[in-house]
Amino acid sequence: MYNFEMFKPKLLTTLKGYTREQFFKDLTAGVIVGIVALPLAIAFAIASGVSPEKGLFTAIVAGFIISALGGSRVQIGGPTGAFIVIVYGIVQQYGIEGLTIATFIAGVMLMLMGFARLGSVIKFIPHPLIVGFTSGIALIIFSSQIKDFMGLQMGAVPADFIDKWVAYAGHMSSVNVYAIVIAVGTVVITTFFGKITHRVPGSLVAIVLCTVAVSVFHLPVETIASKFGAIPSMLPMPHIPMLDLATIRHLIKPAFTIALLGGIESLLSAVVADGMIGGNHKSNVELVAQGVANMASSIFGGIPATGAIARTATNVKNGGRTPIAGMIHAITLLIIMLFVGKYAALIPMACLAGILVVVAYNMSEYETFLGLLRGPKSDIAILLITFGLTVLVDLTVAIEIGIVLSSFLFMRNMMELSHVDIMPKEMNDKEIGKNYDQRASEMKSLPKGVEVFEIEGPFFFGAAYKFKDALKVIVTPPRVLIVRMGHVPFIDASGVHAIKEVHKECGVRKIRLVLVETQAAVLGNMDKMGVLEKMGKANIFDSMADAVRSIKESPSE
Numbered sequence: 001m002y003n004f005e006m007f008k009p010k011l012l013t014t015l016k017g018y019t020r021e022q023f024f025k026d027l028t029a030g031v032i033v034g035i036v037a038l039p040l041a042i043a044f045a046i047a048s049g050v051s052p053e054k055g056l057f058t059a060i061v062a063g064f065i066i067s068a069l070g071g072s073r074v075q076i077g078g079p080t081g082a083f084i085v086i087v088y089g090i091v092q093q094y095g096i097e098g099l100t101i102a103t104f105i106a107g108v109m110l111m112l113m114g115f116a117r118l119g120s121v122i123k124f125i126p127h128p129l130i131v132g133f134t135s136g137i138a139l140i141i142f143s144s145q146i147k148d149f150m151g152l153q154m155g156a157v158p159a160d161f162i163d164k165w166v167a168y169a170g171h172m173s174s175v176n177v178y179a180i181v182i183a184v185g186t187v188v189i190t191t192f193f194g195k196i197t198h199r200v201p202g203s204l205v206a207i208v209l210c211t212v213a214v215s216v217f218h219l220p221v222e223t224i225a226s227k228f229g230a231i232p233s234m235l236p237m238p239h240i241p242m243l244d245l246a247t248i249r250h251l252i253k254p255a256f257t258i259a260l261l262g263g264i265e266s267l268l269s270a271v272v273a274d275g276m277i278g279g280n281h282k283s284n285v286e287l288v289a290q291g292v293a294n295m296a297s298s299i300f301g302g303i304p305a306t307g308a309i310a311r312t313a314t315n316v317k318n319g320g321r322t323p324i325a326g327m328i329h330a331i332t333l334l335i336i337m338l339f340v341g342k343y344a345a346l347i348p349m350a351c352l353a354g355i356l357v358v359v360a361y362n363m364s365e366y367e368t369f370l371g372l373l374r375g376p377k378s379d380i381a382i383l384l385i386t387f388g389l390t391v392l393v394d395l396t397v398a399i400e401i402g403i404v405l406s407s408f409l410f411m412r413n414m415m416e417l418s419h420v421d422i423m424p425k426e427m428n429d430k431e432i433g434k435n436y437d438q439r440a441s442e443m444k445s446l447p448k449g450v451e452v453f454e455i456e457g458p459f460f461f462g463a464a465y466k467f468k469d470a471l472k473v474i475v476t477p478p479r480v481l482i483v484r485m486g487h488v489p490f491i492d493a494s495g496v497h498a499i500k501e502v503h504k505e506c507g508v509r510k511i512r513l514v515l516v517e518t519q520a521a522v523l524g525n526m527d528k529m530g531v532l533e534k535m536g537k538a539n540i541f542d543s544m545a546d547a548v549r550s551i552k553e554s555p556s557e
Contacts, residue, residue, distance in 0.1 A: 007114075007285050009069045014322040022321060029320030030328025033076055033311050036201040037063070037329060038336055040311070040359070042224070042344060043352040044079040045303060047144055048087035050096065052224055052344070053231050053337075054303050055079050060235065060334045062293035062305030067326025069292055071285030072270040074277060076311040076326050077293060081359045082265050083258070083304045085140050085395050090254045092159050101241045102251045103298040106258035111291030113263060119283025122263045128375075128383040129402040130264065131368050136390025136398065138363035141356055148353035149183040151176025151221060161391050178219045179350035182210050186354025198317065203355050210351040211343075224352075225345035233341045235334075238299045257396040258294070262306040266290050269307030276316045310362065378409040411460075418457035420466045423484075447551055449479030456487040459522070461494030467502070477509050480551050484544070486517030496529045503535055514539045516547045 037059050045055025059078035066077030090099045113122070140161060146168050147157050153174035158164050186206040193202030214221055224231065270281040290306060297305050315325050372383050382405055389398035446452070455467060481502075499515075506513040513535060518526075523540070526532050532540065541547040 006282070007288060009285060009289065009323070010071055010073050010282065011068055011323040014073055014324075018322065018324075023324065025319035026322055026325035027328055029315050029318035030325040031332050032199065032201075032318050033315045033320070033325070033329040034332025034336070035204055036314055037076070037078055037308075037311055037333060038344070039203050039207050039347075039352065039355055040308075041079055041333070042347070043356050043359075044081060044084060046224075046228075046349075046352060047081075047084045047141065047356055048079075048303060049091040050087065050099070050303060051228050053341075054301060056231070056333060056337050056341070057235060057300050058297045058302035058305050060330050060337070061300045061302055062297040063333070064327050064330035065293040065296055066266075066289050066305065066307070067323040067330070069285075069289035070323065070326075071282030071287075071289065072273055072307070072312075073279050073281070073322055074273045074312060074315050074320050074325065075266070075270055075281070075286070075307045075323075076315050076329060077266070077290070077305050078308055078311065079303055080265060080306055080308050081141055081356070081363055082134065082137055082261060083306070084144070085137050085390070086254070086257055086261065087303050088144070089159065089394065094251065094254070097241070098251060098254075099303065100298045100301070101243065101247060102255040102258060103294050103302075103304050104241050104243070105248060105251060105255035106262065106304065107291045107293070107295030107298065109255060109259035109291070110263060110287050110294060113259070114284045114287030114289075114291060117284050119263075119267060119287050122260075122267055122283075122287075125264055125403070126379075126382060126406045128372050128379040129386050129399075129406055130268070131365055131372060132383045132386030132402065133390045133395060133398050135364050135366070135369050136387045137395070138360045138365075139391055141363070142360040145353040145356045145360070148222070148349040149179070149357060151179025151350060176221060176350075179221045179348070182214070182219075182221060182348050182350040183354040183357070186210060186351045187357055190355060190358045201314075203358070206354065207347055207351055210348050211346050214348050215346055219348075222349045223345065224347050224349065227349060229345070231337075231341045231345050233338055235337075236301045239301070240299055253396065257399065258304045260399060261395075262290055262294065262304060263287055265309075266307035269309040269312050272309055273312050273316060276313065277321065310359075378413070382406055382409065414458055414460065415466075418455070418459065418466060420453060420455050420469075423452040423454055446548060447480075450482065450551060451478040451480070452482045452484060454484040454487070458490045459485070459488045459495035459498075460490065460492040467495075467498050477511060480512045480514060481506060482514045482516055482544075482547055484516045485519070485522060488519065488522055491522045491525050493529065496526055496531055499526065499531055500529075500534070503531070512539065512551075514541065514547050514551070516541050516544055 038056075041055035041059040042052040043055070045052050045058070063076065063078045066075060070077070087099060090102055094102065113119070143161060143164050144157065146152070146164070147154060151174075152168065152171045153176075154167060154171040158167055186203075189206040189209065190202040193200070193205050213219065214223065266286055267283055270283070270286055273279065274281055286307075293305050297303065311329075315329070320326070369383070372379055382402060385405060386398050386402040389401060459467070503513050515535070518540065523532065538550070541550065
């Protein structure tokens with residue numbers, strides 16, 4: 001019977017014993033995070049190639065649902081910088097309607113991942129891969145903001161990374177000094193205002209000052225209004241996208257990318273939040289909530305959403321300890337949009353570019369990136385390949401190849417842990433102490449015509465060939481071949497097949513095959529695949545002493 005109790009949202013568990021004091025802490029944190037989220041939601045939407053209000057719709061609708069249904073006490077959801085590259089690419093290739101459908105399908109995928117209890121699996125994505133594509137996304141975000149940061153007079157910015165910079169170089173003569181001053185001022189204020197107070201976000205202060213300066217002095221820079229027009233002051237009517245098999249087949253790849261990145265990003269944010277509050281999130285519940293939130297976001301004209309690490313940290317630092325804070329953050333954004341949203345259209349584009357440059361810097365994790373470059377070669381390869389593919393090719397390709405490469409390198413490392421060795425009849429003291437645990441007496445007691453092999457480590461398809469090759473070193477066919485498997489914790493179908501083939505070969509050559517010290521789990525897998533029945537229980541022993549006794553008692557074999 002399916003246990004739905006394990007999918008209970010954190011909201012329901014945190015409301016037990018909820019106090020007025022905690023409510024006011026959550027209220028304060030929620031309002032502050034809502035104010036912090038305002039410029040980010042608008043900036044992420046514009047950078048993603050959609051109109052600014054779509055970022056607000058996402059932060060309001062998805063942000064509320066992620067907190068209400070999620071598996072984290074303090075997770076704040078909404079649009080994030082990680083999705084900029086994906087959303088921009090989807091919009092360019094499939095249009096806004098394609099993005100809406102892909103986001104809806106991704107929501108369904110996330111829900112299925114959660115109900116299939118894949119939350120713990122997603123958390124095992126290799127760290128170098130995550131740093132690689134995150135740093136790559138940061139570089140792409142930075143490069144996408146150069147036009148607005150410098151006020152360049154040019155058409156649409158090319159999607160390709162190299163083409164962007166070529167286009168920028170060709171329009172450097174159109175640099176707008178006012179735009180540069182506003183953008184640099186935004187970066188400085190956003191970065192250093194926190195040293196004055198953490199109560200008011202520096203990005204909001206920068207937006208207010210820059211917007212007032214542009215309006216009062218009529219500075220010749222582009223604003224949201226001049227580029228996109230007015231920002232709506234209400235949520236749109238819900239619209240469920242039309243799905244058919246052809247559309248799903250067409251958009252399944254970008255939808256999977258949204259789902260995978262959304263799952264990774266949300267669970268990483270939840271883990272960081274756990275460390276800050278000493279909590280323990282429910283990963284599968286979080287995935288289900290992310291799925292519902294993305295479906296709802298697409299229905300209300302929004303873009304993909306996930307857990308936002310920076311906003312989650314802001315929530316925790318300001319006293320938020322329950323999902324109520326995240327729900328208040330969404331309500332705060334809704335109130336702002338309803339009553340003062342029209343003034344957001346006056347924000348200079350250069351100011352938003354400055355904010356996104358700071359976001360890109362914070363996302364870059366350059367210290368971690370440089371630290372990984374001093375690590376193992378396999379980690380360096382994953383890091384650089386994922387980073388390069390993210391920047392120069394496509395994030396989807398980067399993740400796919402990064403995961404495949406990580407899997408191959410993992411298998412190679414596991415193969416290096418697996419050893420198949422022939423045990424010599426004469427072992428010196430060094431070998432006894434280092435490798436064979438006082439087995440010299442056992443080897444000396446062996447009758448003539450008996451050879452002993454030992455397998456150490458996981459016996460999977462990557463190590464099976466080692467076993468077959470090791471047997472070829474035997475010049476004179478033995479009467480009995482003993483295989484010690486005491487240090488084999490796992491065997492897969494390829495390993496079992498290798499045992500089958502060796503048993504068959506031994507039968508042809510009149511060699512008795514004996515397995516010794518095999519662990520119960522390994523024996524169980526071999527039994528399921530019919531190997532033990534063919535070998536016979538008389539050739540399976542718990543100890544070397546029992547095997548030697550049996551061989552001596554039946555010398556004719």
